[in-house]
Amino acid sequence: MREMKDSGIEWIGLTPSMWANRRIKYVIKSRDSGLWGQDVKCEENGTICLRIADFDYSKGIFKDTPVDALTYRKYPSYVVDKCHLKKGDILIEKSGGGEKTPVGRTVLFDKPYIALFANFMDRIRVNTSVVMPQYLQYWFRAFYSCKMSPYYINQTTGIQNINLSRLLTKEKVFYPSLKDQKAIVSFLDIKCSEIDAISADIQKEIETLEQYKRSVITEAVTKGLNPDVEMKDSGAEWIGRVPNNWNLGRIGGFYSLRNEKVSDKDYPPLSVTMKGILPQLETAAKTNDGDNRKLVRKGDFAINSRSDRRGSCGISKYDGSVSLINTVLTPRGKMSAAYYDWVFHCTRFSDEFYRQGHGIVDDLWTTGWQEMKKIIIPVPPFLEQNEIADYLSSKCSDIDSVISQKNQQLETLSNYKKILIYEYVTGKKEVLI
Known part of the structure; x- marks a missing residue:
């Protein structure tokens, strides 16, 4: 030694x-x-x-x-x-x-x-x-x-x-000597490449699971849970065919616009993210303008109108305020908020939402309420809406659990690689020539 x-x-x-x-x-x-x-x-x-x-x-x-x-x-x-x-x-x-x-x-x-x-x-x-x-x-x-x-x-x-x-x-x-440096570099190159190859395979598995999750959501919110039900054309390209007993309608018929300006001093600031509407981090900057935010009530739906925030939306569990770039909607009548939360997180809906927008460049592309309210959405019977929401909650939770395990494997491999590099470039472990 x-x-x-x-x-x-x-x-x-x-x-x-x-x-x-x-x-x-x-x-x-x-x-x-x-x-x-x-x-x-x-x-x-x-x-x-x-x-x-x-x-x-x-x-x-x-x-x-x-x-x-x-x-x-x-x-x-x-x-x-x-x-x-x-x-x-x-x-x-x-x-x-x-x-x-x-x-x-x-x-x-x-x-x-x-x-x-x-x-x-x-x-x-x-x-x-x-x-x-x-x-x-x-x-x-x-x-x-x-x-x-x-x-x-x-x-x-x-x-x-x-x-x-x-x-x-x-x-x-x-x-060490140049000869020993070369041996260390060669050893680490091989070991790190092996770790990277394993990590790449795991990352592909994660991407496959993410894709599967997206397809499960799309299939459930547009086709329902019964594969043998008789289908009909929805008339909306992003939806395709739907069960015969489903209705269709435009978003404006089910939601009304909430456009009340408030201060984040009076209403806690919320963030509209791809994971839903979450309390804003305490470290986030606050503004001095008294009416620079939009009011959000518990049960409201909010979606970011900017194309670079595609998929950032959700049903709020809180009373609070969001930035003006978001569109805030309140349901008009009896409907399953959880089901429509899944609908609006569907990849095909995000694409349709984007398609209805306008702007000079992609970064400034927006879809406002006037465009959004015209988008056709599926309307299953109320009980079926709840069944689909419960199914997706359970199914996607299972998929997310597997993805989480895969991400933990990636983190373990990443940490192992860091330790490996550290131990050999500080001489705590030796490459035998």
Whole structure:
């Protein structure tokens, strides 16, 4: 067994006595910031070079497909040349916030094609006579998984910026000989690929279950539970054929618009999400405008009118307020709220809701009450509405339970991979050559 010593760094702990260590800034040759804009057009020769924005943080590598061309910004060719990526370059996300722009994570560019990188990332080019880029990338992944990046982030809310100069100056990387680094990288590449393959299979199973759940909902709310019942044409493309004893009607005949403006100071703020209407998080920003919200009563139905929030709707269990972008409806008469909650969460209804909308671009595409009230919906007998709602509640709960188990398996594999990387790049476990 190798002799170990205290690294003097809390998150690293013990490391092999014979391993060298340096502050990160001394194992890199250069560090550069990228270009502002999506794509770049050289002034001198008109060559278009795409930046790569589509990378896989879970694997710490770039995916194979570059993004599509969006906009052009002109730069001198020498600036563009400086921002060309080479195999072995490490990119650090230095600005952003949230899941889509996870500040502090890194990716290794290891592709054969030419690409550029954008302003929100910094590129590190490694001194390969000291440390392998692949080894340093695994070290960065261990660093991030140990939640060390937040110590170098300037802001904790909104746009976050990591202080890379301080990080690279303060943090040390511990490393063995290049031969041993290569063995560690090779071992981790194989093990992580195996874990990723298993995870990919589980993810496909989850997607299949999600698709099955959507089909179960669609079939039940538009065809009922009796497969032998005589059917008729509904006259609505999104519904198709329905049981003979079902009626059909337009949403405006069953719901009326509630459009009363209130303050979130008087009525607790609620969020309209894909999982229904939920109390807004305490950390969410509040406004000072006294009538900037819409009133929602218990039993009301609310749906987000924006296309980028497709599927965000639900029956409210609370009295409260929602943002003005939502359409709030109150039932006109006797109907099963639970059944229509399932109807409005049906994928085909979401597509029809979107189709009835209007707007200049997709992000601003909206479906207002005037369009929504004309949409045809199925109207089963009241008792059958309750039967369908009860069936879907039970059936989807079973499916969700299996999906939850699969997600737990993914989390277990993800945590195992993080531990594996950490133990080998800190020398707690040894690759026998």
